[in-house]
Amino acid sequence: MLSFKNVFIIFFILYLVIFLKSKIKINKNITKFIYYILGIYICLVIVSSIFPISINIQRILFNLKNSIGEDNKFLSINYIYESLFLDIELESKVVILKDLAENIIMFIPVGIYLAFLNRRKNIKEVIILGFAFSACIEFVEFLTSVIIGYDYIPSNIYSIILNTIGAVIGYIMFKKLFIVILNINKS
Template sequence: MLEITFFALASLIGFLIYNGIELWKRNKSVSRVFVDFLFLLYILGLLRLTIFPIPFQTAAIQDSINKLETEQLFIYNFIPFSTIIQGISDAFIYNIYLLQITYLGGNLILLSPFGLYLYFLKRDIQINSLWLIGLASSLFIETLQLLISFILGFSYRQFDVDDLILNSVGFVFGYFAYSYIKRYKMIRR
């Protein structure tokens, strides 16, 4: 299995060296380095959730294929809202509300920290551009999962257009969340 450990360690070392130099030159503030560090941790966690581990040994691939509950090696959904509707239906039929809330909520919040970080970088993005950035970010993850699945010969992760929709909504929500929180705090004072 290809784990994220080496990639994460190399990223953290590179981050510390680069930002240590930037702090020493006084090109960045400590608070900005802290926010960037949190974003790096988020990106590493995102990669761990969506991409890693990648089974690349023949035995690991065969074991994963044997564990599939279907004879179909490639599992994907290109029909918008079908997984969401099926999940809601299953929640009522099989009484698995928590599982479906976790799926929907998890996909909604998956890219929201990325949207929040973008708000810190640039606060005047038009809504159409914001949707495109969110969609492109989610599409990158889903396409990478699909590409790795084709290379491995089976779906180690499922490509789902509903994930694109939920991730994009979460991204836009994350972007606007800070302004709402800030406005709420001003009203409360």
């Protein structure tokens, strides 16, 4: 899961990219720097989504012994509806809304980077690439659960959809912001 610290780091990195773009003409060194930042971002996404894995053997054995998370399952869209609109505690709804927001926020930088690094990309390509990147993460989470032997990190269909929406939002944000920056620089 994304912590506030990780979200702050992601948006700080994006701010740096946009600031540099508005102040300096892009050359090879700037492009290299942006690729390095993209690498750091991808590492943060991997650490935030895949590596909250418990390496605690005792916990794994306890969970297996007590049949906790023994079924690997994909959570469906119905999960969101049931969790938000049926009778459950407010605290649970807040946790679910936080999870939904984190899934969108985590992928906003993907759309921004896709728009920044290749301005010829259209929204269809952003949807496909955002979907593919998210599906890879969910597949690794599923595979991790299979290897560990219990559903430590549930794979979520809705995460793929929300991550893709986040990438599209990032793409649109960058395109709109880029137009504003160009207009400011022309003034």
